[in-house]
Every structure is written in C-alpha cells, then in structure tokens.
Amino acid sequence: MSDEHEIEWWDYDDAEEMAAAVAGDIAFVIESAIDARGACVIALSGGKTPIPIYAKLAATKLDWKRVTIIPTDERIVPLGDPLSNVTMIAKTFLPKGARVMPIVSDKAADYKAAGRSADALMQDLHWPLDLCLLGVGADGHTASIFPGADFDEAISGPNERRALGVMPDPMPAEAPVPRITLSRAAIVSAKALMIAVTGDAKRKVIEDAIKQGPSSKYPIGRVLADAELPVDIHWSE
Numbered sequence: 001m002s003d004e005h006e007i008e009w010w011d012y013d014d015a016e017e018m019a020a021a022v023a024g025d026i027a028f029v030i031e032s033a034i035d036a037r038g039a040c041v042i043a044l045s046g047g048k049t050p051i052p053i054y055a056k057l058a059a060t061k062l063d064w065k066r067v068t069i070i071p072t073d074e075r076i077v078p079l080g081d082p083l084s085n086v087t088m089i090a091k092t093f094l095p096k097g098a099r100v101m102p103i104v105s106d107k108a109a110d111y112k113a114a115g116r117s118a119d120a121l122m123q124d125l126h127w128p129l130d131l132c133l134l135g136v137g138a139d140g141h142t143a144s145i146f147p148g149a150d151f152d153e154a155i156s157g158p159n160e161r162r163a164l165g166v167m168p169d170p171m172p173a174e175a176p177v178p179r180i181t182l183s184r185a186a187i188v189s190a191k192a193l194m195i196a197v198t199g200d201a202k203r204k205v206i207e208d209a210i211k212q213g214p215s216s217k218y219p220i221g222r223v224l225a226d227a228e229l230p231v232d233i234h235w236s237e
C-alpha cells in the first residue's frame with residue numbers, strides 16, 4: 001500500500017479505551033465470519049501490548065468453540081515459558097472454548113526446521129485468515145519479522161510460505177531467542193488487518209515506516225507497503 005490514505009489511525013486517551021474498541025472490532029469480525037461460514041480463524045499478536053485487548057475480547061459473548069486462534073509469531077521456547085506468546089493467548093481464550101494452536105514443535109532440530117513444521121501446520125487451517133492483529137516493536141519489527149539472515153524470506157518468500165523460522169540479528173533485548181513468524185504474504189492476505197500499539201516512540205516508527213514505503217528499513221513498513229486492504233492502526237499513549 002503506497003497510498004497513505006488507506007491507512008487509518010484510531011487514537012484513544014488510554015490503553016483501556018483502546019482495548020475496548022479493538023476488542024469490539026475483533027468481535028465483529030469473528031461474528032461475521034461465523035455467520036458467513038460457521039467458523040473463524042484469526043492470528044493474534046504476542047508481547048505485552050495486547051493483553052488488555054484480549055481480556056476485553058474474552059469477556060465478549062461469542063461462539064468461541066468455532067474460533068481458531070494462532071499467534072502471529074512465536075518465540076521458540078517451551079510452552080508455559082513466560083516468553084511464549086501462545087501461552088499468554090491460551091491463558092485467556094482456552095477457558096472460553098476457543099481452539100488455540102501452538103506453532104512451535106518441540107521435535108524440530110533447529111529454528112529453520114521449527115519454521116517448516118509451523119508452515120506445515122498452517123496448511124490445515126482455512127485461508128486467508130479472517131483477521132490478523134499485529135503488534136509493532138520499538139525497533140519496527142512486526143510479528144517476528146526482524147532484520148537478519150531470514151528477513152528476505154519473510155518479506156519476499158513464495159506466497160505459499162505462511163510461516164518460517166527467524167533468527168533476529170540483532171537479537172531483541174526483551175526476548176532474545178529465535179522465532180517463528182507468519183510471512184508477509186500470509187499477513188497481508190488476511191481479510192482484516194489491524195495494528196494495536198501504545199506510546200509516542202512506536203507511533204513515530206510507524207509514521208516513518210509509512211513515509212519510507214516499500215523501501216522502508218522497518219519490517220512494519222515493508223508489510224504495510226504490501227497491504228492490499230485498508231489497515232486500521234489503533235494507538236494510545
């Protein structure tokens with residue numbers, strides 16, 4: 001998406017207000033997908049920012065048994081580890097009856113094999129995703145698309161490659177481990193694409209990334225540059 005007006009910013013006074021709005025939007029997508037085909041598949045971001053959103057969403061009355069949730073990306077750590085994105089998501093949505101899919105295989109020999117195994121898992125899902133909610137790091141990464149040896153594959157790999165292993169370089173300080181991420185192609189094919197972020201620093205990174213367009217130095221800029229549908233960016237202090 002080179003055209004800035006297809007990106008809409010939604011500003012809120014605080015994270016609680018943002019959480020209620022984003023949870024409402026996600027619930028609408030879930031209900032619409034269930035009405036249309038009896039099921040829904042969504043990808044939810046990990047990290048800390050979306051935790052209040054998920055609390056509000058889980059409190060919404062929906063036919064959760066028809067909902068499959070995958071993480072947009074995962075840190076390669078055992079299930080239950082404090083860094084595990086799917087563990088955070090599962091804590092909130094498993095009790096509601098949703099199907100929450102871990103994407104890291106404990107049998108994979110290395111991060112690349114873990115990525116291939118996650119990609120194979122993805123084949124069993126209904127595509128495109130009904131919704132992908134992205135987060136953005138202060139360094140401009142989104143999902144787990146980071147600078148490093150795997151960047152080109154994540155951004156420009158074949159459209160059929162939905163997930164892959166990534167070794168960030170440099171390693172992010174808050175979770176310095178190899179990752180699995182949805183590819184750019186899998187993300188931008190989603191029927192609804194949303195971003196939820198907090199703080200001035202991340203806002204500036206995203207604004208710069210949008211200005212830079214397809215040659216952005218930021219992973220989020222590269223993803224947004226390829227989005228075909230309008231993207232909603234939800235932001236609060």
Ligand SMILES: O=C1O[C@H](COP(=O)(O)O)[C@@H](O)[C@H](O)[C@H]1O
Pocket residue numbers: 045046047048049050072073074075085134135136137138142143144175
């Ligand atoms: O490492 C990750 O970081 C981003 C941003 O996380 P936040 O804690 O700054 O909100 C997140 O979207 C991604 O899923 C996660 O693996």
